Each structure stands twice: as structure tokens, then as C-alpha cells.
Amino acid sequence: MSAPKVLFGFHAVGVRLKTAPQSVIEVYYEPTRRDARMRQFLERAKEAGVRLIEADGLRIAKLAGSAGHQGVAARVQALEAARSLDDLLDAVQGPPLLLVLDGVTDPHNLGACLRVADGAGAHAVIAPKDHAVGLNATVAKVASGAAETVPYFMVTNLARTLGELKERNIWCIGTSDDAPRTLYQADLKAPVALVLGAEGPGMRQLTRKTCDELVSIPMRGAVESLNVSVASGVVLYEALRQRS
Secondary structure, three states, rough: OOOEEEEEOOHHHHHHHHHHHEEEEEEEEEEOOOHHHHHHHHHHHHHHEEEEEOOHHHHHHHHHHHOOOOOOOEEEEOOOOOOOOHHHHHOOOOOOEEEEEEOOOOOOHHHHHHHHHHOOOOEEEEEOOOOOOOOHHHHHHHHHHHHOOEEEEEEEOHHHHHHHHHHOOOOOEEEOOOOOHHHHHOOOOOOOEEEEEEEEEEHHHHHHHEEEEEEEEEOOOOOOOOOOOHHHHHHHHHHHHHHO
16 A cells, blocks of 8 residues: 555645545644634545544644645545546546646646646546656646546657547647647547647647647737646636537
8 A cells, every 4th residue: 555645734634534535644723723714624524534633833844744724634545546648538437528738847836736626527637757747736726626536647658649649539739839720720629639738838849749639718908928837727617618
């Protein structure tokens, strides 16, 4: 069994209590915080039957590795992740919707992308091992629980993985500021992988070349591009809109 890990913040710990309470080893909380949110949280933890430990803010910050813990942290068993991307795709009902992130190295951005992917019903988020951030505690906090619910696959060779998606008839659509067609002209009802690059450099050249199609997000103002997590929201929710 893999080593226990730490989750912190009301959302990240709360989602784990809701979805897999048996995996929660113990919850640390700051007893001086007595507001409604803390009371509701403690009630949920007691209902789940988990061990509660009073701890001051400094101890929780040390455990979480962050001061943004909101007075709660939990030691949890790592959940069994979705096996492989192939297994996941074999099990998907209906047309797959995937988010591919090329070069997103900021944990806050990744956390926000996972949260958006969860909200829009994406089946998985895919990133390259060498140009990406792993699932650390900051990612889990920003993702507000989505790091627990959205499968995140880090692959050795992103271009090869896109090629394998194409063999499964999943259309790979990249976003680029200079693409001739806009997102709103693309058909997102079919099986689709939406590929976004990091802010600034965008997708790497090989990733860009491997995409079946490039589309742009229309920009009407003075700024030239959107933050990657905002762009993820725009493209995934357009897919959701078309599909519903």
C-alpha cells in the first residue's frame, strides 16, 4: 500500500470524507476556530467516524506544508487511481471528453484546471511527465476536491499519447491564438481531446503538429491570452454546451 498523504482545506478534506471516508486516517483541526463552516465540517467528520485531533495553526501548517489550510488537514490513504488511460477510455460511456495540458507547471493553475474539468464532466486530464506539475497538496487545495475525482495521467511522450488517442478516433483539438477557426466553429460533440499549452509559450511545436485541428478563443479586449485554467473552462464548457 502506498504511503499516506496529507490533504488540507475544507473542500479537499470534505470531498474525501464524502467520497471515501474509510481512507481518512485522522483529521487535525484548530479548536479556536468555531464558526459555522468549522462546525459543519466537524459534524461531517464525526458522522464519518474518523479520528479527530485538536492542533494549533502552526502544527497544521507544518503538516500541510502551507499556511492556507483554513484550520483543517487530514492524513489519508492514497486512493487507488484509475488504472491506465486505456482502461479508463474502455470504460467511458458515450463520447470521451479529455483535457490535455502541455507545459502547465504552476500548481495553482493545475488545481484550477482539475476543478473546471470536474465541473464540466471531463473524463480525464493528461499532461507530460517532464513539463508538468504533479498532484501535490497545493494542487489538491486549489482543486477543491477535484484532484480526488478527476483522473490525472502523466505520460512519458505526449505526442505519442495524442497519436494513440487519434487511433481511438478521438479528435485532438489544440488551442492557438493564431488559428483560423474559432472554438465555436468546432464540433465538440464527437470524442474529443482539448489541448492547451501554458501561458506565454503555448503548446510545444510537436504537440501543435500532432493536433488534428487548431482553434482560437476569440479575444475582444486588449489582453492577448487567457490564463490556462480560464481557457480550460471556456473550451470544456463549450463542449458541455454542445453535448447538452
